[in-house]
Amino acid sequence: MLVVGIIKRNWRPFCGMLFLSQIKEATRHLFTPADRRIPRIRIETRQAATLAGQRIMVAIDGWPKHSRYPNGHFVRSLGSAGDKETETEVLLLEHDVPHQDFSQAVLSFLPKMPWNITEEDMAVREDLRNLTVCSVDPPGCTDIDDALHCRDLPNGNQEVGVHIADVSHFIRPGNAMDLEAANRGTTVYLTGRRIDMVPELLSSNLCSLRSSVERLAFSCIWEINDKAEIVQTRFTKSVINSKASLTYAEAQMRIDDANMNDDTTKSLRGLNRLAKILKKRRIEKGALTLSSPEVRFHIDSETHDPIDLQTKELKETNSMVEEFMLLANISVAQKIYDEFSECALLRKHPAPPPSNYDILNKAAKSKDLVIHTDSAKALADSLDAAQVDGFPYFNTLLRILATRCMMQAVYFCSGMDSDFHHYGLASPIYTHFTSPIRRYSDIIVHRLLAVAIGADSTYPDLMDKHKQSALCNNLNYRHKMAQYAQRASVAFHTQLFFKSRGILNEEGFILFVRKNAIIVLIPKFGLEGTVFFENKDKPSPKLIFNEEVPSLTVEGHSFNMFDKVKVTISLDASNVQHQKIRMSLVEPVISGVSVAPSEPEAKRAKLDR
Incomplete structure (x- = not known):
C-alpha cells in the first residue's frame, strides 16, 4: 500500500499525565498519553505544578516538520491519578465509550409516569399474564431482558x-432516544458500574421483566416434544406477569430441592430437563x-473497594437459560x-x-495429544478427549487456549x-434477539420480526441494506470497545485488590512460553501475569528458547506449557x-533466578511487634 497524502488526521483528545520540564519556570512540558502507541505531546501551560499527579486530557494541534513531538493544548483535568472515579473516566474515554448523561432531547421521548398498559395495548397483544413465567439472572441484576416458562400440553408435549x-x-x-441508543450500541458493564444504552426508567423499570408487575414482551413460543424436538414455533407480542425474579443459585436450589413442587419450580425442572437434551444435541x-x-469481585459496600477476588462459578441454571436464549435467537434469525x-x-x-x-496444536503435542481442527465438530471431539492422568485442570487450560484461537x-x-x-455454535444462521435492553442489534431484530408477523409497520432505513450494513459496522x-473497557476495568480493580494485599504466593500454570518469559495463569483469581527472566538490575541467566x-x-x-509453578x-x-x-x-527453585516466598501479612505483623 502506497500513502500518497493525508486528507484528514484522526486526532482525538488523549488522556494521560504531564511530566514537568526540569527547567525552572518553564511553560513548555511533555504530556505522556495513557495509550502507549501515541507519541508524547508538547504543550504550553502555566498551571503545570497544579496538573502534576493529575490525569488530564490534551488535544494535538499539529506536528511541525522538524520536531520530535507534536504540539498540543491542555483540554481539561480528569482528577487525581489512581483515584477510582478518575481511572474509570480515563478508561471510558480511552475506549470511546459514550457515557455522558442522557440529553433532555433523549429524555423527552420517555413515557410519562405513572405508566400503565392500556386497553389499546391489550387489544393487539396476547394476554399471557396467567402463565408461570420467571426470570433467572446474576445477583443484583436490574435490567432483566428475558423470562421463561414451561408447561405441559394435553397432547403430552x-x-x-x-x-x-x-x-x-x-x-x-428515528427519534432522539433511538439515535442515541444506535450510537451507544450496547450497555457497558464495568466492575461496580453500568453505563446504560437506554435511560434507566426503561432499563431498570418499564422494560425490565421484574416479578409481580405487568410488562410488555415479545414472546417466542415453541411446542416441544419429549426428545426436545420443535413441533411448531410462533412469535407474538404479549403481556406477561413474571411470578419470580431468581438468581442462578436460587433457581438451582429450587430444582434440586425435592420438597419444592410449586408451579415455578415445576416449570424450572421442565426447562432444565429439555435444556440438557438441547445442549447434548448442539454439542x-x-x-x-x-x-x-471470568473474575468476580466482592466489593466492600461502603468503600466500594474490591475485598475479594475469585473466578465465577457457573451453575446448571446458567446453561439452562443459555440454551433457550440460543434457541430463540436461531428461531428468530430463520424467521427474519x-x-x-x-x-x-x-x-x-x-x-x-x-x-x-x-x-493449540503445539500445546497438545507437548502432552502427546492430537487436536483435530479441520471442523468445529472435530475440534470439539478432540477437546473432549484431551485428558492427562493426574492433571484434571489440563482440559480447562486447553479450552482457554482454544478460545484464544477463535475469530x-x-x-x-x-x-x-x-x-x-x-x-x-455450529449453527447455519444466528442473530441476537434476547437482550434488547442492553444491545441495539436486538432492537433492530425486534423491529424486523414485528414487521414479519404484522405487529408493527416498517420504515425505509429498516429495509435499506447499505444503511443496515453501516449500522452493523458501528455495533x-x-x-469491541465495550469488551476492551470491561477488561481494563477488571485489570484496574485487580490492581486495587493487590495494592491492599501486599505480596501473595500462589500456584499457577504456564499458558505461554516466550523468548525471555513465561505467562502464568493463576486459576484461583482467573489472573494472568508474566514472569520475566531478564532484569535490568541483575545479570541475565542463560536462556535457550x-x-x-x-x-x-x-x-x-526447562519450562513447558501447562507446567505447574509457584x-x-x-x-x-x-x-x-x-x-x-x-x-x-518461587518454585521451581533456580539459583539466582527464583525468589523466596513472601511471608503472610499476619505472620509479618507478629514479627514487627
Whole structure:
C-alpha cells in the first residue's frame, strides 16, 4: 500500500499525565498519553505544578516538520491519578465509550409516569399474564431482558416460552432516544458500574421483566416434544406477569430441592430437563464448549473497594437459560431471513484460519495429544478427549487456549454477505434477539420480526441494506470497545485488590512460553501475569528458547506449557500511569533466578511487634 497524502488526521483528545520540564519556570512540558502507541505531546501551560499527579486530557494541534513531538493544548483535568472515579473516566474515554448523561432531547421521548398498559395495548397483544413465567439472572441484576416458562400440553408435549422485554415499543425509529441508543450500541458493564444504552426508567423499570408487575414482551413460543424436538414455533407480542425474579443459585436450589413442587419450580425442572437434551444435541453437531477465566469481585459496600477476588462459578441454571436464549435467537434469525432475505440483521462467527491453531496444536503435542481442527465438530471431539492422568485442570487450560484461537463474532446484513455460518455454535444462521435492553442489534431484530408477523409497520432505513450494513459496522466497533473497557476495568480493580494485599504466593500454570518469559495463569483469581527472566538490575541467566516445542530453558531448567509453578504476585506502582501486576518465580527453585516466598501479612505483623 502506497500513502500518497493525508486528507484528514484522526486526532482525538488523549488522556494521560504531564511530566514537568526540569527547567525552572518553564511553560513548555511533555504530556505522556495513557495509550502507549501515541507519541508524547508538547504543550504550553502555566498551571503545570497544579496538573502534576493529575490525569488530564490534551488535544494535538499539529506536528511541525522538524520536531520530535507534536504540539498540543491542555483540554481539561480528569482528577487525581489512581483515584477510582478518575481511572474509570480515563478508561471510558480511552475506549470511546459514550457515557455522558442522557440529553433532555433523549429524555423527552420517555413515557410519562405513572405508566400503565392500556386497553389499546391489550387489544393487539396476547394476554399471557396467567402463565408461570420467571426470570433467572446474576445477583443484583436490574435490567432483566428475558423470562421463561414451561408447561405441559394435553397432547403430552410441552410448551416453552422465551419472553423478551419489548423495548422497541418504547423506542420508536428515528427519534432522539433511538439515535442515541444506535450510537451507544450496547450497555457497558464495568466492575461496580453500568453505563446504560437506554435511560434507566426503561432499563431498570418499564422494560425490565421484574416479578409481580405487568410488562410488555415479545414472546417466542415453541411446542416441544419429549426428545426436545420443535413441533411448531410462533412469535407474538404479549403481556406477561413474571411470578419470580431468581438468581442462578436460587433457581438451582429450587430444582434440586425435592420438597419444592410449586408451579415455578415445576416449570424450572421442565426447562432444565429439555435444556440438557438441547445442549447434548448442539454439542453432537459440533458446538464448542470453550473456557475463559471470568473474575468476580466482592466489593466492600461502603468503600466500594474490591475485598475479594475469585473466578465465577457457573451453575446448571446458567446453561439452562443459555440454551433457550440460543434457541430463540436461531428461531428468530430463520424467521427474519425468510421474510427479509436482503436486510436481516444477523450475527456470524467465521471459522479461524488453520494457522490460528498452531499454538493449540503445539500445546497438545507437548502432552502427546492430537487436536483435530479441520471442523468445529472435530475440534470439539478432540477437546473432549484431551485428558492427562493426574492433571484434571489440563482440559480447562486447553479450552482457554482454544478460545484464544477463535475469530471475533460480528453483526452483518444478510444482503451484503453470503457466509452466515456461526462456527462456535455450529449453527447455519444466528442473530441476537434476547437482550434488547442492553444491545441495539436486538432492537433492530425486534423491529424486523414485528414487521414479519404484522405487529408493527416498517420504515425505509429498516429495509435499506447499505444503511443496515453501516449500522452493523458501528455495533461491531462499540461491542469491541465495550469488551476492551470491561477488561481494563477488571485489570484496574485487580490492581486495587493487590495494592491492599501486599505480596501473595500462589500456584499457577504456564499458558505461554516466550523468548525471555513465561505467562502464568493463576486459576484461583482467573489472573494472568508474566514472569520475566531478564532484569535490568541483575545479570541475565542463560536462556535457550525452542520455538517448535515451545519451551524455554533457564539455567538448565526447562519450562513447558501447562507446567505447574509457584509465584509471588505484587503490584508494581513505580509508573503511576501504567501500574502492573508483577509475578516472580518461587518454585521451581533456580539459583539466582527464583525468589523466596513472601511471608503472610499476619505472620509479618507478629514479627514487627
